[in-house]
Amino acid sequence: MQRIECHLTAMQECAEHIWHIQLTPEQAVTFRPGQYLQVVMGEKDKRPFSIANSPTRPGLELQIGATPGNPYPGEVMERLRTTGQLTVELPLGKAWFREESSRPVLLIAGGTGYSYARSILQYLIDTGFNRPVYLYWGVRQESQLYEGQEVLAWADEYAHLHYVPVVQYPEPGWRGSQGMVHEAVLADFASLDQYDIYVAGRFEMAAVIRQSLHLRGVSDEQLFGDAYQFI
Incomplete structure (x- = not known):
């Protein structure tokens, strides 16, 4: 698993209280389609979010629903707004796309x-x-x-x-x-x-x-x- 610093590239509210985040990692990342990352808020506070882009595309993208009064995503959004960066750990999750399968x-x-x-x-x-x-x-x-x-x-x-x-x-x-x-x-x-x-x-x-x-x-x-x- 990699721990990587990421810089905020873009933040856009794509629907009410739903934010599309584009991050630029400081080094190359490796993951499979369908895996997720953890935002490291502290050593005992790591918050998972799906990676919203394919590994065939540059950077890392997240889509975060942050309704008022919900600190779990809200604090991540606030860190992005105030510092412009996040520490993340990846790749995580076992529900990646099974490329070898021939099923629909x-x-x-x-x-x-x-x-x-x-x-x-x-x-x-x-x-x-x-x-x-x-x-x-x-x-x-x-x-x-x-x-x-x-x-x-x-x-x-x-x-x-x-x-x-x-x-x-x-x-x-x-x-x-x-x-x-x-x-x-x-x-x-x-x-x-x-x-x-x-x-x-x-x-x-x-x-x-x-x-x-x-x-x-x-x-x-x-x-x-x-x-x-x-x-």
């Missing part, structure tokens, strides 16, 4: 868990892919699909990529999928036993998805998500 790929993301899926999607685009890939991105409100237009453009360009945004509380006029993201997946797929399934989001969401997929005959060998190392 199903990515299930909740909220800023999309950053995990984004790393895998960029890697697939940069290295070429010919197996079907499905992204289901679940959010509470449509405004939280902060990079939805980019994903739509990718889906238009790459015939093997299919994108389904799922909004839990849609506004009038929303014509896409509604409700919980895993329910949309189960409604669309009669069988999932031939898929590699990657999951990122809140632990509670990941637990519900695992239980629902087990009932559909999905084995743990097909299911990848860093949450499953802890729950």
